[in-house]
Amino acid sequence: xxxxxxxxxxxxxxxxxxxxxxxxxxxxxxxxxxxxxxxxxxxxxxxxxxxxxxxxxxxxxxxxxxxxxxxxxxxxxxxxxxxxxxxxxxxxxxxxxxxxxxxxxxxxxxxxxxxxxxxxxxxxxxxxxxxxxxxxxxxxxxxxxxxxxxxxxxxxxxxxxxxxxxxxxxxxxxxxxxxxxxxxxxxxxxxxxxxxxxxxxxxxxxxxxxxxxxxxxxxxxxxxxxxxxxxxxxxxxxxxxxxxxxx
Numbered sequence: 001x002x003x004x005x006x007x008x009x010x011x012x013x014x015x016x017x018x019x020x021x022x023x024x025x026x027x028x029x030x031x032x033x034x035x036x037x038x039x040x041x042x043x044x045x046x047x048x049x050x051x052x053x054x055x056x057x058x059x060x061x062x063x064x065x066x067x068x069x070x071x072x073x074x075x076x077x078x079x080x081x082x083x084x085x086x087x088x089x090x091x092x093x094x095x096x097x098x099x100x101x102x103x104x105x106x107x108x109x110x111x112x113x114x115x116x117x118x119x120x121x122x123x124x125x126x127x128x129x130x131x132x133x134x135x136x137x138x139x140x141x142x143x144x145x146x147x148x149x150x151x152x153x154x155x156x157x158x159x160x161x162x163x164x165x166x167x168x169x170x171x172x173x174x175x176x177x178x179x180x181x182x183x184x185x186x187x188x189x190x191x192x193x194x195x196x197x198x199x200x201x202x203x204x205x206x207x208x209x210x211x212x213x214x215x216x217x218x219x220x221x222x223x224x225x226x227x228x229x230x231x232x233x234x235x236x237x238x239x240x241x242x243x244x245x246x247x
Contacts, residue, residue, distance in 0.1 A: 025072035025140040028065055030056045030087075031102075032080040036125070040075065040102070040132075047133045049140075058082030063090070072098060073139050077125075078114065079103045088117035100139040102132070106149055108157030115159075121145040128205045134179070143177055144217070148209040151216060176217060181235060183210045187223060188230035 027044070029037045029052060037055045044052060053069045056062035059082055062074070076099055078087050091097050101114050101122040114122060120142075123135045127147045138145035146154070153159075176184070179200070186196045193211070197204040220226055230236045 024051045025098075026069065027052045027073045027075060027136070027140075028054055028056065028062070028069070028071035030062045030074055030076040030080075030083060032057050032077070032082045036077075043129055044133065044136060049133065049136060059084075059087050059090075062087065066091070066094065066097070072096070073100060073136070074098070075100045075102050075136065076119075077101070077103050078117075079105055079110070085113045085117050088114060088119055092118040098139050098142060100135055100145075102135075106153045108153060108159060111150065111153060111157070112159060122150045123147040124149050128203055130203055130206045131209055134206065134209075138177055141177070144213075146213065146216070148205065148212050151209075151212045154216075176214070180210055180214055180217075183207065184214055184226055184230050185235045187211070187214075188227045188236045 027049070029040055031037045031040075034055070034057065037057075041052050041055070044050070053071055054065045056065050062076075062083070065071070066074075074091060074097055076087065076091075077083065078085050078101060080103075088099055088101075091099055098120045099118065101119045102125060103110075103122075104125050106124055111122065121135050121139045121144060123132055123145070124147055127135075127149065131147055135145040135147065182200060183196060186199060191199065193204050193207045196207045200207070214226060215221070218225065218229055220229070227236075
């Protein structure tokens with residue numbers, strides 16, 4: 001049966017046969033605003049992410065559902081009424097749960113608290129829908145994802161992600177998604193963001209976010225460093241840069 005909202009203010013989760021078999025990582029939404037939760041669930045479902053097992057409107061309901069259904073991913077607005085940053089700490093103490101923060105705020109101090117508490121990704125509610133969906137997919141597969149707005153705040157506030165153990169500063173240990181590797185290859189081949197957007201059938205905003213995530217993960221400051229990584233990793237042939245095409 002599909003995701004169901006409760007009567008009388010109590011949240012209920014009903015699992016489908018797919019979720020019971022754990023074919024794909026299961027997802028739990030934690031947000032005090034039911035409209036937001038319903039909209040997010042509908043968005044995920046329309047993009048093929050139909051593994052949502054339930055909705056919690058406060059911390060008590062969240063941990064009750066976690067005990068009953070053992071979700072792999074929790075999409076959490078820890079700033080919403082009924083939740084706090086301590087909710088993240090408590091979830092992480094259970095071991096394997098991955099947490100994607102989805103909030104309205106992006107202040108530096110809020111980010112630091114969330115990162116130290118252990119969030120695996122962080123996106124804003126006003127982000128492009130494609131970006132939010134991509135964040136959920138990346139979190140499902142155990143990879144880090146921060147939207148472009150969050151990365152911009154991290155840079156402006158001078159937050160040191162390395163000291164927060166958010167990303168591995170050693171490129172050999174960086175976990176890059178298949179889509180990020182595609183973007184790296186296209187960047188190395190000289191394509192612009194709008195051209196990459198057309199080739200990958202995503203928005204330019206999403207491409208910009210991928211580029212920022214790539215730079216952050218690689219510890220790179222410019223496109224030249226990304227090109228070098230692409231060559232060293234065998235994503236593109238060095239001959240492409242040694243020999244120009246004849247006119």
